[in-house]
Each structure stands twice: as C-alpha cells, then as structure tokens.
Amino acid sequence: MxxxxxxxxxxxxxxxxxxxxxxxxxxxxxxxxxxxxxxxxxxxxxxxxxxxxxxxxxxxxxxxxxxxxxxxxGSPEVFEMLAAERDRITAAMADLAATRDALDRVIHNARHPSPEHCPGLRDPAWSPYEPSMATT
Missing domain, CATH: 1.10.1660.10 (Multidrug-efflux Transporter Regulator; Chain: A; Domain 2)
Structure with a gap:
C-alpha cells in the first residue's frame, strides 16, 4: 500500500x-x-x-x-534497558497521578468552598489579586 x-x-x-x-x-x-x-x-x-x-x-x-x-x-542488555524505561514510565505515571489528585482537590474545593479552603470566606476584604488586602 x-x-x-x-x-x-x-x-x-x-x-x-x-x-x-x-x-x-x-x-x-x-x-x-x-x-x-x-x-x-x-x-x-x-x-x-x-x-x-x-x-x-x-x-x-x-x-x-x-x-x-x-x-x-533479545539480549540481556536490551531487556535491562527496557526494564529501566518501564521504571521511568511507572515513575512518570505516579507523578501524573499525584498531579491529577491535586487538581481533583482544587476542583472539589472550588465546587465546595469552605473557610478552611477559601480564605475569602473568612475575610470579605481578602483578595488573591490584591496582596495588600490579603494582609488586612
């Protein structure tokens, strides 16, 4: 073809x-x-x-x-190289899973705000965009 x-x-x-x-x-x-x-x-x-x-x-x-x-x-060297690549991929997958879990927490906290997760609920003057107001 x-x-x-x-x-x-x-x-x-x-x-x-x-x-x-x-x-x-x-x-x-x-x-x-x-x-x-x-x-x-x-x-x-x-x-x-x-x-x-x-x-x-x-x-x-x-x-x-x-x-x-x-x-x-295959040769033992090739299989060792493949095992090392597999370990690298497994570690990368674990890092991605941790990142996904962190994003899940952020999404949950955004959908279910509480004073523990959202400082603005404690202090109406608080703003993440105006640092001077965050310390008032």
Missing amino acids: RIGEVARRAGVSPRALRYYEEQGLLTSERTPSGQREYAEAAVERVTLIQQFFTAGLPSRTIQQVLPCVDSGE
Missing part, C-alpha cells in the same frame, strides 16, 4: 513515515517510479512505533527494541 494509505490508517503523517524510514524503524519497497510501497503489516508496526514514542522512548531505543518484537528474542 502507498504512503498516504498507511499514514491515514495509522493516524500519522506521511512525513512521520519518512522519518521512521530514515531512523531504520520502518521499511518499504520502491516502485519503478520511486514511490514507496508498504506491506499490510506496516500499519501495525507504525502503531507500535507511535506507542513507543508516546511512552517517551527515543528512536535509537525503539530501533534496538523492534528486532526483539520481531523475533521474540
């Missing part, structure tokens, strides 16, 4: 596909006129590459991982 079809089905731009080829992450055949032709499996491959990029893996790491995906085998 042609580059435009792969791009449409995988939800990426043709430019992204050309970049993946430059990085050695994806291959295509060339027609006599020089147009790229991809195998049907390219859509699934591009989806996997996108997932790796979304997870924060750089292209050089993805390049090392893809042969393991293809063969189901």
